[in-house]
Amino acid sequence: xxxxxxxxxxxxxxxxxxxxxxxxxxxxxxxxxxxxxxxxxxxxxxxxxxxxxxxxxxxxxxxxxxxxxxxxxxxxxxxxxxxxxxxxxxxxxxxxxxxxxxxxxxxxxxxxxxxxxxxxxxxxxxxxxxxxxxxxxxxxxxxxxxxxxxxxxxxxxxxxxxxxxxxxxxxxxxxxxxx
Amino acid sequence: xxxxxxxxxxxxxxxxxxxxxxxxxxxxxxxxxxxxxxxxxxxxxxxxxxxxxxxxxxxxxxxxxxxxxxxxxxxxxxxxxxxxxxxxxxxxxxxxxxxxxxxxxxxxxxxxxxxxxxxxxxxxxxxxxxxxxxxxxxxxxxxxxxxxxxxxxxxxxxxxxxxxxxxxxxxxxxxxxxxxxxxxxxxxxxxxxxxxxxxxxxxxxxxxxxxxxxxxxxxxxxxxxxxxxxxxxxxxxxxxxxxxxxxxxxxxxxxxxxxxxxxxxxxxxxxxxxxxxxxxxxxxxxxxxxxxxxxxxxxxxxxxxxxxxxxxxxxxxxxxxxxxxxxxxxxxxxxxxxxxxxxxxxxxxxxxxxxxxxxxxxxxxxxxxxxxxxxxxxxxxxxxxxxxxxxxxxxxxxxxxxxxxxxxxxxxxxxxxxxxxxxxxxxxxxxxxxxxxxxxxxxxxxxxxxxxxxxxxxxxxxxxxxxxxxxxxxxxxxxxxxxxxxxxxxxxxxxxxxxxxxxxxxxxxxxxxxxxxxxxxxxxxxxxxxxxxxxxxxxxxxxxxxxxxxxxxxxxxxxxxxxxxxxxxxxxxxxxxxxxxxxxxx
Numbered sequence: 124x125x126x127x128x129x130x131x132x133x134x135x136x137x138x139x140x141x142x143x144x145x146x147x148x149x150x151x152x153x154x155x156x157x158x159x160x161x162x163x164x165x166x167x168x169x170x171x172x173x174x175x176x177x178x179x180x181x182x183x184x185x186x187x188x189x190x191x192x193x194x195x196x197x198x199x200x201x202x203x204x205x206x207x208x209x210x211x212x213x214x215x216x217x218x219x220x221x222x223x224x225x226x227x228x229x230x231x232x233x234x235x236x237x238x239x240x241x242x243x244x245x246x247x248x249x250x251x252x253x254x255x256x257x258x259x260x261x262x263x264x265x266x267x268x269x270x271x272x273x274x275x276x277x278x279x280x281x282x283x284x285x286x287x288x289x290x291x292x293x294x295x296x297x298x299x300x301x302x
Numbered sequence: 303x304x305x306x307x308x309x310x311x312x313x314x315x316x317x318x319x320x321x322x323x324x325x326x327x328x329x330x331x332x333x334x335x336x337x338x339x340x341x342x343x344x345x346x347x348x349x350x351x352x353x354x355x356x357x358x359x360x361x362x363x364x365x366x367x368x369x370x371x372x373x374x375x376x377x378x379x380x381x382x383x384x385x386x387x388x389x390x391x392x393x394x395x396x397x398x399x400x401x402x403x404x405x406x407x408x409x410x411x412x413x414x415x416x417x418x419x420x421x422x423x424x425x426x427x428x429x430x431x432x433x434x435x436x437x438x439x440x441x442x443x444x445x446x447x448x449x450x451x452x453x454x455x456x457x458x459x460x461x462x463x464x465x466x467x468x469x470x471x472x473x474x475x476x477x478x479x480x481x482x483x484x485x486x487x488x489x490x491x492x493x494x495x496x497x498x499x500x501x502x503x504x505x506x507x508x509x510x511x512x513x514x515x516x517x518x519x520x521x522x523x524x525x526x527x528x529x530x531x532x533x534x535x536x537x538x539x540x541x542x543x544x545x546x547x548x549x550x551x552x553x554x555x556x557x558x559x560x561x562x563x564x565x566x567x568x569x570x571x572x573x574x575x576x577x578x579x580x581x582x583x584x585x586x587x588x589x590x591x592x593x594x595x596x597x598x599x600x601x602x603x604x605x606x607x608x609x610x611x612x613x614x615x616x617x618x619x620x621x622x623x624x625x626x627x628x629x630x631x632x633x634x635x636x637x638x639x640x641x642x643x644x645x646x647x648x649x650x651x652x653x654x655x656x657x658x659x660x661x662x663x664x665x666x667x668x669x670x671x672x673x674x675x676x677x678x679x680x681x682x683x684x685x686x687x688x689x690x691x692x693x694x695x696x697x698x699x700x701x702x703x704x705x706x707x708x709x710x711x712x713x714x715x716x717x718x719x720x721x722x723x724x725x726x727x728x729x730x731x732x733x734x735x736x737x738x739x740x741x742x743x744x745x746x747x748x749x750x751x752x753x754x755x756x757x758x759x760x761x762x763x764x765x766x767x768x769x770x771x772x773x774x775x776x777x778x779x780x781x782x783x784x785x786x787x788x789x790x791x792x793x794x795x796x797x798x799x800x801x802x803x804x805x806x807x808x809x810x811x812x813x814x815x816x817x818x819x820x821x822x823x824x825x826x827x828x829x830x831x832x833x834x835x836x837x838x839x840x841x842x843x844x845x846x847x848x849x850x851x852x853x854x855x856x857x858x859x860x861x862x863x864x865x866x867x868x869x870x871x872x873x874x875x876x877x878x879x880x881x882x883x884x885x886x887x888x
Contacts, residue, residue, distance in 0.1 A: 133885055178487045182884060185486070191470035191887045192486035192495070200475040200488075207487075 133186070140183035142172060149187050159190050166199055174214075175206040210253040211246045213291060215239075216270040220259030223267040227280075231267050232256075234281035238288055251295055252288075309375040314382065326368035326379055327355055335381050338390060340397075340419060340507060341456035342369040345825050346465055349457045353393050354419065357381045365389055391423045397454050399430035401508075408452070408509050413817050415507035416454060437482055443491035445498035445514055445665040450482045453510035458824075459483060459502035466806060466825065468781035469612070469886065471496045483510070486884075495615050495886040497780075499608035499804045500662025500686075500813020504824055513662045513814060516683040517693055523654040523682070524567045530648055533568040534634045534713075535559060535658040537575050538724030538809035539687050541836035542660065545816045546691035547701040552832030554840050557706020562694045563658075564707065570642075573709045574657070575716030577634035578723040578732070580858070581605065582849035584627045584875050586736045587866035589799060593770070598622050600773075600790060600797035603729050605629045607667035608804025608813070610879060612780050616888045617787050618881035626876040630723065631657045631664060632673055635680035636874045637713060641862045645712070650675075654682045658690045660724070660812030663804065672877045686814025715854040718749075718841030725834040726778040726808035727755040730801040734765070734774075735848045742768035749847050757831065759806065760785060762795075772798045779806040784888060810834055 138146060145168050152161035165188065169180050176199050185192040199205045217223075217232045232243075235254060239247055246253045252271075262268050265277030269287075276287055309322045313330055320329045325348075327337050341352040350370035357368045360378035365386065368379075380386070398420060405411055437450035455474065460483060464470040471485050471494050485494030503511045523531045544555040563571050589601050604610055604625040613620055628636065635657065639650040657664060661684075667673065668681040685693070694701055708714070719735050722728035731751045738746045753763050756776035765772045775797055777783040783802045789795045805811045807830035815833075822829040841847060849855065863871045 133883070181487065185887060186885070189887050191464075191473075192884065193470050193473035196486040196488070197473035197475055201477050 137183040137186040140179050141169065141187075145169060145172065146187070149184070153188060158188055159194075162188065162190055162195065162198060163202075166195075166205060170205060174210045175208060177207075177209070181207075209246065211251050212295070213251060213272040214253045214255055214270075216255050216257035216260065217243075218257045218260045218262075218266070218268040218270075220257070220263065220266075222259075222263035226266040228267040230281045231269065231279050231284065234284045235269075238284055251291070309373055309377075311373050311375075311377040311379060313379045320373060322373060322375075324373055326357055326359075326366075326371050326373055326377075329373050330357075330368065330379070330381055337368050337381055338419060338423060339369060340415065340454070341458060343458055343461070343505070343824060346458065346461040346505075349461065352397070352454070352456055354390055356386065356389060356393075358383065358386055387423070391425055394420050394423050394425055395429055398425065398428060399432050400434055401454065402434070402451050403428065409512050410509040414509065433479070435479060440484075440490060441514070443496070443498075443514060444669050445662045446491050446496065446500060446503065447512045447514055448484070448491060449510050449512070450484075451510075452508045453483055453506075454508060455481055455483065456507060457483075458505040458507065459511055462501045462505040462825070466779050466781060467497070467499060467501055467612075467804070468784050468888065469495060469497060469616075472502060493884075495884055497608050497611035497615065497804065498663040498666040499611075499780075501805060503662060503813055504815070504817070513686050513689070514665055515689065516656075516665065516685055517689050520656050520683050520685060520693070523656070526654075528652060529654045530569050530646070530652055531567070531654045531656065532570045532572060532638055532642075533563050533656045533658060534572045534574045534577070534631065534638075535563070536631065536660055536724065536809060537578060537721045537728075537837060538660045538812065538815070538833065539658050539690070540721075540840070541724060541810055541833040542687055542815050543691060544701075545819050546688070546695075549702070550832075551819060551822065551829050552836045554836040555701075556840065557708070558701055558704040560709055561704045561707045562699050562701055563690075565699050565704075566693060566697055568656070570710045572634060572638065572713040573716050573720075574630050574634050575720030575723070576713050576852070576854060577630035577637065578605075578720035578729075579717055579849035579852045579855050580633050580637070580875065581627050581630050581723075581729075582719060582732050582736050583855060583859075583866050584633075584871060585625050586733055586740060586850075588625055588627065589733065589737060590740060591867070593798065600775075600800045601625055603733075603799075603801045604879075605723065605729055606802060606804045606809075607661065607663035609780070609783065609802045611663060611666065611882075612783070612804060612886070613802075614879055614882040615884075616886035617791070618885070619791065620787060621879045621881065623790075624879060626878065628673070628875055628877045629664075629667065630720075631659060631684075632667065632680050632877070633875050634713065635673075636675060637858070639675060639678060639680060640874060641858065642713060650678050655680065656683045656685060657681050658685050658687065660687055660809045660815045661805075662686060662813040664814075670877075675874070687812075687816055688814060691816060712854050712857070715852060716844075717849055717852045718844035718847035719849040720852075721837050721840045721844070724809040724837050725755070725830075726757065726759075726803055727761070727776045727801065728808065728837070729803075730754045730774060730776055730799060732849060733799070734767070736850050738767050739848065739850065741770060745848075754801075755834075757807075757827065757834070762786070762797075774798060775800045777801070778803040778808050778811070780804055788888075806830070807834070810837070 181195050185195045260268050269276045307322045308319050337355045339355045341349045348370045350367050355368045356365035358380040440448040460472045463472045475484050523529045540556040544553040602623045635655045643650045664684040673680045719732035754776050759779050760777050760782040762775045775786045810833035811830050
């Protein structure tokens with residue numbers, strides 16, 4: 124039995140976990156002087172692609188960059204930006220910074236929790252929304268702010284929430300029908 | 303690299319000249335000042351996380367940690383004052399605030415570094431009552447149990463795993479109050495790249511890492527009248543067991559150990575050294591065949607289960623090179639449940655074999671499916687030296703004043719070659735003693751092959767045996783093994799035999815050995831040297847010092863195993879390995 128072949132199989136399996144452009148990026152990083160110093164950039168790319176870092180993806184990064192897996196997952200769990208649990212298609216960030224708080228962000232947050240039936244850090248059962256707190260999105264003049272996907276909603280009041288969410292439900296369902 | 307330079311500094315009013323590559327802690331130590339410390343270990347990288355070793359430096363507004371700060375010209379350091387002592391005490395009080403109040407029921411009560419430090423610094427009450435971290439106990443592993451609530455995040459386990467063993471299985475995950483030391487992805491130990499060596503247990507200052515306890519099942523077996531309970535003791539136990547009873551390190555305690563085990567109620571006490579001799583016969587035979595056929599070289603020893611786990615996860619391409627011999631523990635258990643069972647006319651199912659081992663990975667090894675024989679587990683329980691010490695104390699045996707006694711027969715006789723298995727280079731030395739006779743037909747002039755005693759962790763030698771030149775290598779601490787194994791993989795050098803022991807120093811530094819006594823530190827080469835000396839002194843005192851001279855072994859082959867490498871020997875004394883996942887990154 125050829126053991127080397129078996130080892131290669133494992134690397135091949137890891138390669139299948141990631142898309143071509145990330146594999147290429149890892150390849151480039153590995154050519155550089157300190158490949159490990161590019162770990163965070165690689166994790167960013169993986170998260171951009173999948174919205175979160177699954178165990179399988181992190182293992183693939185570890186194997187392909189030859190960085191011990193404990194370091195990869197240590198980094199991934201240390202930084203708040205990285206997620207290790209799956210998230211919905213759209214992330215709703217509710218700004219809870221000082222200005223938004225003064226302008227009633229807590230009421231907006233409460234309404235969102237009610238309407239979606241989930242708490243912070245959770246994802247709706249249909250997989251569309253994940254609710255997350257944010258500490259100042261830097262748009263204090265337009266407080267309170269919520270960010271849904273890449274869209275910013277300003278001067279939000281609790282009673283606007285159902286209508287705002289509805290637009291996304293429609294958009295999402297529309298997409299589904301098209302498929 | 304910058305040139306070393308001498309600087310003049312003042313410590314506690316005393317002017318001294320020291321090299322500028324020293325830290326404040328090291329400079330203080332050079333004039334006999336021992337600054338309290340917790341996360342620091344001289345052989346590991348600097349973490350600087352516990353802050354216990356703080357000192358005052360003139361010109362600095364705050365106290366600085368002495369383990370992580372290098373001395374500079376003109377530095378004025380104060381290591382002691384009421385304020386510094388108070389600050390250190392505060393720091394330890396705050397660590398304790400986040401630590402369970404379970405000292406009296408804790409496995410490390412009385413042997414805990416945090417407890418000792420708190421006492422030394424004068425912590426006499428729990429002042430702070432804050433939130434305490436809550437983590438579940440991770441005891442799913444067959445070898446290493448992790449209790450994150452007792453962890454103080456000193457990072458010593460992480461560093462020993464990474465820097466001494468080259469595994470990097472453990473790391474801090476998450477941050478702040480939620481920080482927890484776990485394998486990658488928060489996986490259970492057995493689902494990780496952990497090789498179960500137990501060095502993290504030795505390095506841990508508290509009981510956050512412990513071996514899986516087998517004492518309960520051993521007590522139960524001893525109290526079961528239907529069970530015939532047999533114990534075997536590894537070579538390195540006799541060299542370390544006395545430490546927990548106040549004997550100075552390096553005191554051989556073979557006789558007292560046997561008496562103590564007899565008092566505990568074991569029906570027979572056998573010596574794993576016997577099986578070490580048996581291993582040599584089989585392994586020397588294997589080596590001879592491979593040298594003749596020029597295949598699967600180098601032969602790599604397989605006695606160390608931590609190393610076997612490492613090989614299966616990190617160097618799977620070397621699996622064909624590993625000796626197919628079972629470890630001495632498993633050879634002994636196989637002989638007990640076949641050869642000996644027949645002699646005493648017992649069903650192997652009614653025999654309960656306990657192995658006293660310096661090793662935590664042995665608990666994993668005994669569970670391997672390859673180590674069942676016709677549905678019967680070969681070894682039923684593995685006690686570490688620490689566990690058996692506790693059992694002896696708990697039973698009320700006055701170990702210090704015990705008379706000596708002898709191992710039982712027929713599996714209790716051993717040669718000097720068997721006993722040196724317990725220290726680095728011992729397996730190779732023992733194998734060479736027999737191989738020299740086999741290959742040259744003559745007894746060597748000097749039986750001691752000191753050249754392979756790799757006290758520094760790594761040794762490569764060229765030995766001439768008859769007209770054969772053998773390239774041999776010995777390593778202990780897996781970071782050292784990597785150096786050799788990479789040479790094999792990259793075909794940089796042709797080796798014939800390689801001895802790999804997972805733990806630093808070999809079994810004498812195993813993950814299940816007693817915590818270092820006062821005056822010694824974890825991973826202390828001085829402690830290992832003393833324990834090794836105990837084994838070498840036993841070897842010197844033996845009439846028979848070559849495995850093939852062991853009369854009980856000769857008898858065993860005559861009556862039962864026929865000849866080395868026979869079919870029955872293969873069935874009972876040999877095993878196989880397989881690649882394991884996740885694959886480690888080396």
